[in-house]
Amino acid sequence: MATDVPSALAVEQVHGQRRLPGEMGIWIFVFGDLAVFTLFFVLVAQANVQQNEVFQQSRRMLDFGHGLSNTLLLLTGSWLVALSVEKLRHGRGKQAARGLLLAILCGAGFVINKMVEWSDKIGAGITPATNDFFMLFFVFCAIHLFHVVIGLACLLIMRAKCTRPIGVADLRFIESGAIFWHLVDLLWILLFCLFYLI
Amino acid sequence: MQTMRATIVNSTTAMWLVLIVATLISGWIGEGGMDRRASSVVLAMAFFKVWIVGIQFMELRSAPRLLCSIFSAWAFATCGALILILLG
Numbered sequence: 001m002a003t004d005v006p007s008a009l010a011v012e013q014v015h016g017q018r019r020l021p022g023e024m025g026i027w028i029f030v031f032g033d034l035a036v037f038t039l040f041f042v043l044v045a046q047a048n049v050q051q052n053e054v055f056q057q058s059r060r061m062l063d064f065g066h067g068l069s070n071t072l073l074l075l076t077g078s079w080l081v082a083l084s085v086e087k088l089r090h091g092r093g094k095q096a097a098r099g100l101l102l103a104i105l106c107g108a109g110f111v112i113n114k115m116v117e118w119s120d121k122i123g124a125g126i127t128p129a130t131n132d133f134f135m136l137f138f139v140f141c142a143i144h145l146f147h148v149v150i151g152l153a154c155l156l157i158m159r160a161k162c163t164r165p166i167g168v169a170d171l172r173f174i175e176s177g178a179i180f181w182h183l184v185d186l187l188w189i190l191l192f193c194l195f196y197l198i
Numbered sequence: 199m200q201t202m203r204a205t206i207v208n209s210t211t212a213m214w215l216v217l218i219v220a221t222l223i224s225g226w227i228g229e230g231g232m233d234r235r236a237s238s239v240v241l242a243m244a245f246f247k248v249w250i251v252g253i254q255f256m257e258l259r260s261a262p263r264l265l266c267s268i269f270s271a272w273a274f275a276t277c278g279a280l281i282l283i284l285l286g
Contacts, residue, residue, distance in 0.1 A: 020265070021257040027265060030256075031272075038276050045283040068225050072218065079214035082255040086210065182255045186248050189221075193244035197228030198237035198284070 022176035030183050033147075037187055040140050044194045047132050058133035059196065061126065066117040067196035070110050071188060077106030078185040081155070081178045088162060088174060097162040100155055103181070107152045114145055137195050144187055151177075151184045213254040220247050238281045245277035 020027070048055045084099035118138075121127075128138040154177035161170050224240050232240065249270065253259045258266045 018260055018262050020261055031268065034272060038272075041276065041280060042283065045280045049283060049286055064225070064229055068221070071221050075214065075217045075221065078251060078255050079210065079217075082210050179256050182251055185255070186251045189244055189247050189251070193224065193228075193241055197224060197240050197244075198232060 022179045023172050026176040026179050030179060033183060033187075037190070040143075041190060041194060044136050044140070047136060048194075048198070051132055054131050055133050058131060058137075061121075062137075062196055063117055063120065064196055066113055067192050070113050071192045073106045073110045073113070074185040074188050077103040077110075078182050080106065081181050084158075084162070085175060085178050088166070088171065093162045093164075093166070097159050100159040100162060104152060104155045104159065107148055107155065107181075110148055111145065111152075114141070140191060141195075144184070144191055147184045147187065151181045154180055210254060213250050217247050217250060234285055237284055241280055241284065242277060245273050249273045 080099045080103040084096040084103070087093075087099060088096040121134075126134055128135045158174045158177045161174060166174070220243055224243050227236060228240050252269045252273070253266070256269075258269050
């Protein structure tokens with residue numbers, strides 16, 4: 001049975017001023033994923049220093065517009081998800097569902113953009129076998145893209161939950177899904193910087 | 199209550215605007231090619247954006263202090279390590 005979410009949150013706030021958003025499990029996953037990606041980032045930075053000329057030339061072959069637009073799409077998606085969670089906490093399920101739909105469109109835009117970018121590259125004969133830069137670029141972006149697809153599935157479930165009365169457990173699930181989506185955004189910010197900018 | 203809600207929405211939106219502007223500035227600096235020092239500045243800006251995403255969007259600002267501290271320490275340490283690698 002659905003409980004009054006704002007009241008339940010108020011009780012939690014009384015017991016402790018600082019509240020853990022989402023479930024503990026999602027935070028364990030977040031820090032585990034961050035540890036793995038930290039290794040990836042170190043690998044890219046080291047390869048950049050060791051093969052600087054190859055990296056500079058390869059970077060010029062990337063379409064900067066694709067990288068920038070994908071960053072803006074994920075940042076906007078994250079913002080919409082954050083606003084939706086706030087709306088939901090204040091009992092505005094319909095507005096939250098609308099915000100999540102827009103965030104899903106941002107995520108879908110990212111996937112389409114990535115597919116177009118990769119098609120262009122492969123069409124021009126650039127593959128992971130071209131050099132170390134493109135090997136790291138394709139592999140790490142593919143791992144990230146897998147995160148985006150999982151995140152989109154979470155957003156779809158979150159949106160479905162918003163359209164009916166929700167309880168505290170549902171809110172916890174939605175908060176956890178939101179945290180995962182922000183992780184996807186956070187990881188892309190660094191991949192964009194390492195592959196397209198520096 | 200209305201004021202509190204407006205503050206929450208506004209701070210989230212304000213941080214989104216900061217993230218968008220920082221992205222455009224990094225893109226403008228990075229598009230033309232950079233030396234190692236400029237690369238370090240752009241990398242530091244990226245980690246600043248990451249920190250905002252964590253603190254504001256992931257709501258670590260109101261989470262237990264330990265979680266918030268671990269995240270901030272990770273961002274600071276990883277940023278420092280990558281800059282050290284880049285600067286050689």
